[in-house]
Amino acid sequence: MTILEQTVAAIRPADPAALAAARAHQDSLTKPRGALGVLEEVAVRLAGAAAVSPPPLPAPAALAIFAADHGVHAQGVTPWPQEVTVQMVGNFLAGGAVANAFAAQVGASVTVVDVGVAADLPPAPGLTLSKVAYGTADLSIGPAMTAEQVAAALEAGIAVARELVDQGARCLVTGDMGIANTTASAALICAFTGKDAAAVTGRGTGVDDETLARKVEVVRQALRVNGLPGGREGASAAGPAGGREGADGLPEGVAGGRAVPALEVLAAVGGLEHAAIAGFILGGAALRVPVILDGVIAGSAALAAAALAPAVVDHCVAGHRSAEPGHAAALDHLGLRPLVELELRLGEGTGGLLAHPLVCAAVRVMHEVATFDSAGVTDKEA
Ligand SMILES: Cc1cc2ncn([C@H]3O[C@H](COP(=O)(O)O)[C@@H](O)[C@H]3O)c2cc1C
Numbered sequence: 001m002t003i004l005e006q007t008v009a010a011i012r013p014a015d016p017a018a019l020a021a022a023r024a025h026q027d028s029l030t031k032p033r034g035a036l037g038v039l040e041e042v043a044v045r046l047a048g049a050a051a052v053s054p055p056p057l058p059a060p061a062a063l064a065i066f067a068a069d070h071g072v073h074a075q076g077v078t079p080w081p082q083e084v085t086v087q088m089v090g091n092f093l094a095g096g097a098v099a100n101a102f103a104a105q106v107g108a109s110v111t112v113v114d115v116g117v118a119a120d121l122p123p124a125p126g127l128t129l130s131k132v133a134y135g136t137a138d139l140s141i142g143p144a145m146t147a148e149q150v151a152a153a154l155e156a157g158i159a160v161a162r163e164l165v166d167q168g169a170r171c172l173v174t175g176d177m178g179i180a181n182t183t184a185s186a187a188l189i190c191a192f193t194g195k196d197a198a199a200v201t202g203r204g205t206g207v208d209d210e211t212l213a214r215k216v217e218v219v220r221q222a223l224r225v226n227g228l229p230g231g232r233e234g235a236s237a238a239g240p241a242g243g244r245e246g247a248d249g250l251p252e253g254v255a256g257g258r259a260v261p262a263l264e265v266l267a268a269v270g271g272l273e274h275a276a277i278a279g280f281i282l283g284g285a286a287l288r289v290p291v292i293l294d295g296v297i298a299g300s301a302a303l304a305a306a307a308l309a310p311a312v313v314d315h316c317v318a319g320h321r322s323a324e325p326g327h328a329a330a331l332d333h334l335g336l337r338p339l340v341e342l343e344l345r346l347g348e349g350t351g352g353l354l355a356h357p358l359v360c361a362a363v364r365v366m367h368e369v370a371t372f373d374s375a376g377v378t379d380k381e382a
């Protein structure tokens with residue numbers, strides 16, 4: 001078995017007994033039932049994922065920022081030069097990015113992973129060198145990656161998840177850096193949800209109307225040249241991501257037309273960081289360590305992960321909802337409710353990091369809050 005197959009095979013859906021125990025525990029705590037709203041659902045969700053109630057406190061958290069470049073940058077889909085990717089890697093390593101500030105605020109470690117930056121990076125503390133290629137090919141002309149590159153990037157992400165958990169992380173947070181990666185994200189979201197390009201393609205770093213129109217056309221063309229559904233007006237979404245078996249025995253991830261294996265979709269229109277983040281999510285889930293998803297890049301990568309292993313979703317928490325329209329579409333398709341909505345449109349893991357204290361607070365309640373019985377508080381239900 002390959003590392004990917006082993007990882008997928010190790011992922012279990014939420015444990016029904018732990019879910020039931022966690023719900024019963026929530027109802028026994030000294031608060032009106034349901035008073036913690038969504039936080040109760042989060043705590044129950046983590047119990048199901050961990051297969052124990054209460055679930056372990058999801059701390060410490062480790063952020064992994066997967067960095068890579070994109071051939072589609074040549075189509076003018078972003079106003080930022082490609083070098084910003086490698087320059088921001090330097091900024092992360094120096095501690096100067098927003099992700100560093102937010103990680104410091106919530107006590108998370110930061111690991112930067114070069115899976116596909118279009119420049120050579122010298123070894124540095126905090127940097128994992130897992131370069132698969134010097135960026136992807138232009139997805140609007142043909143497949144962005146080869147099958148081998150997709151497999152290598154997925155395995156790089158799995159390896160990072162394993163290593164961080166080995167080092168003591170009890171919660172993983174996804175991060176990305178890759179100029180032009182919101183274009184690849186939009187194409188992945190179209191392919192996996194069947195939604196039209198115009199509905200899920202956003203302004204990324206803040207493109208003007210003319211660039212946005214070009215970006216939508218680039219996404220449509222990418223889907224067309226790669227033979228993927230979702231690029232046409234009126235393409236329909238169908239059912240939850242994945243779960244079907246293709247002729248080759250691999251799960252398929254595409255709704256709304258010809259069913260295409262998830263790995264083929266990733267190769268066609270994904271980025272190296274998307275594949276690595278999908279591997280990272282699968283790797284965390286296989287170890288029953290919860291994964292907090294960041295923005296639209298993570299959301300699109302999670303669609304790929306869910307197409308490969310539908311049960312992976314039970315181990316994910318949607319940290320936030322970003323301003324990119326495709327992010328909402330991805331979260332809807334995954335059935336995930338974002339914890340915070342602050343109009344962030346940055347990536348790097350920033351929105352995922354901000355959600356970490358909320359996830360911890362939700363679980364801490366399960367460990368520390370007294371029950372009606374233990375505190376001698378009258379329960380109206382008793
Ligand atoms: C200075 C800077 C820092 C960033 N940090 C994250 N991104 C984010 O923006 C990029 C995606 O947007 P688009 O598809 O429009 O290029 C990604 O690198 C993402 O991580 C940044 C972008 C910039 C410019």
Ligand SMILES: O=C(O)c1cccnc1
Nearest residue numbers: 204295296322345346347
């Ligand atoms: O949704 C995100 O995380 C996002 C949006 C714009 C640019 N980079 C990332």
